[in-house]
Amino acid sequence: MLLLPIETETGRYLYSGWSNRIVEVSRDLFRGYVSGEWDERQQAAAIRAGLIPETPHDVVVFDPELIASAIAGLKQSGPEMVVLGVTEACNFRCDYCYYSGAYADSRGHSGKTISIETALAAVEWYFGFPRKEYRIGFYGGEPLLELPLLRAIADHAGRQRPEGSRVILALTTNGSLLNDEACDFLAGLDAETFVSIDGPEAVHDRYRHDIHGNPTFAIVLDNLRRFRSRHPGYFDRQVNYSIIIAPPNPLAEIAGFMKEHVDLFGEKIPKVSTVRLRSGGDGAPLFASPDDTAFDFTTVWDDFIGSCLRGERPAPFARAVCEASVKKIHHRPMSAPGRFVTTGGQCTPGKRCYVDTGGALHMCERVNTAFPIGSVATGFDDERISEYLRRYSGLLGSRCSDCWAVRLCRKCIPMFADGERMTESSLDSLCERQKKDLAFKFVRYCRGREQRNDCFDWIGQG
Numbered sequence: 001m002l003l004l005p006i007e008t009e010t011g012r013y014l015y016s017g018w019s020n021r022i023v024e025v026s027r028d029l030f031r032g033y034v035s036g037e038w039d040e041r042q043q044a045a046a047i048r049a050g051l052i053p054e055t056p057h058d059v060v061v062f063d064p065e066l067i068a069s070a071i072a073g074l075k076q077s078g079p080e081m082v083v084l085g086v087t088e089a090c091n092f093r094c095d096y097c098y099y100s101g102a103y104a105d106s107r108g109h110s111g112k113t114i115s116i117e118t119a120l121a122a123v124e125w126y127f128g129f130p131r132k133e134y135r136i137g138f139y140g141g142e143p144l145l146e147l148p149l150l151r152a153i154a155d156h157a158g159r160q161r162p163e164g165s166r167v168i169l170a171l172t173t174n175g176s177l178l179n180d181e182a183c184d185f186l187a188g189l190d191a192e193t194f195v196s197i198d199g200p201e202a203v204h205d206r207y208r209h210d211i212h213g214n215p216t217f218a219i220v221l222d223n224l225r226r227f228r229s230r231h232p233g234y235f236d237r238q239v240n241y242s243i244i245i246a247p248p249n250p251l252a253e254i255a256g257f258m259k260e261h262v263d264l265f266g267e268k269i270p271k272v273s274t275v276r277l278r279s280g281g282d283g284a285p286l287f288a289s290p291d292d293t294a295f296d297f298t299t300v301w302d303d304f305i306g307s308c309l310r311g312e313r314p315a316p317f318a319r320a321v322c323e324a325s326v327k328k329i330h331h332r333p334m335s336a337p338g339r340f341v342t343t344g345g346q347c348t349p350g351k352r353c354y355v356d357t358g359g360a361l362h363m364c365e366r367v368n369t370a371f372p373i374g375s376v377a378t379g380f381d382d383e384r385i386s387e388y389l390r391r392y393s394g395l396l397g398s399r400c401s402d403c404w405a406v407r408l409c410r411k412c413i414p415m416f417a418d419g420e421r422m423t424e425s426s427l428d429s430l431c432e433r434q435k436k437d438l439a440f441k442f443v444r445y446c447r448g449r450e451q452r453n454d455c456f457d458w459i460g461q462g
Helices: 029-033 039-047 064-077 116-127 143-160 180-189 201-207 215-232 234-240 251-260 299-307 315-329 384-403 424-451
Strands: 003-007 013-016 022-024 060-061 083-087 133-139 167-171 193-196 240-247 271-274 340-342 352-355 360-362 372-375
Touching: 013 029, 022 234, 029 039, 060 384, 064 384, 083 116, 116 133, 116 143, 116 352, 133 143, 143 167, 143 180, 180 215, 180 234, 180 384, 201 215, 201 251, 215 234, 215 240, 234 240, 240 251, 251 299, 251 315, 299 315, 299 424, 315 360, 315 424, 372 384, 384 424
Parallel strands: 060 340, 083 133, 083 352, 133 167, 167 193, 193 240, 240 271
Antiparallel strands: 003 013, 013 022, 352 360, 360 372
């Protein structure tokens, strides 16, 4: 049903996926809903409160009109970002890496590198769309293995950008090759640089080894310190971090590490994500804890909400874990839709366009190669994009029409693709994880508002 019961120590609420409202309700109404024994009077009260619609409804996921509009917008303005797969080579062999060979639906490492001709053609193709801002990312493998190639691409983009526009460059690196030349290059471009570091030495080195199996923490930390010393202004403004959380649960160690190294982290809010626990295909577990109990974020949420209640900005790690979710709940539009059409969380494939080393286009760098959406030579394949969205729509179908999480969840093809397929079983698993996660967050959100109604108002204010 479109309602989620939320119970705290002092209150009982119903969240409505129909109106996006959280309504405090009586004990009888709450218990009646939880037990599945609502009578006509209670049903009428829920309708009056805007919790459920008066008449049956449908939730439409990417209907033909929305698909056509999305593709028309993509063809008109192009991608918001083009990510160039510079190389499939890497000098690391991280155990959890998507390209490690551990995942049934992903490629492994290779020596393939994008040719300068393909890279420049991709940039020229991107510049063919009228935009005020072009974002170009460098991705791998390890892109700094190909520094001369990066320099040539950046130089070309700077010379050829359409008049009146600007180009923003970004790079994701494992941090081991940040020598003086690389640091000067990135600072000279004012590039957005993300360095992968997973926490203190014991946490980072548990999974992040070099190609010979050696630990990597010490060299990455030393490179970061030298980078900041060489370009302090640029480093503080444009260098950030990517943190992968893998079992056993290392949250306290990561938070402590960031506090200990305030000179490097400051108030930066890193990208934080959890490692994929299963391999795909036969679903074999990759780690000792193969389910969502591997990650318990309760203490981080308690820290985040405690800071908000005291009127303080939470610590950067807590903000990285919690802030986006609270912002989505706190600033949700609260009105019942006339016609319920949703994307289900899936962006227009190609909005963040990944170009692989061979010049094929993909919907982003996180999806496997089974869902291409065109090529640098021919541009977007409209029919293929439409087909993916039709398959996505058909798979979500009626399940969203009666689900309370429909307006807040985020489901996209890379999240549940299994090889060349989008499967019911993978989607079922994703839906259950997301609903459990959202329910956890709603309880904590309501607890915070009960104690101080304005405690989250600062979020989204810059």
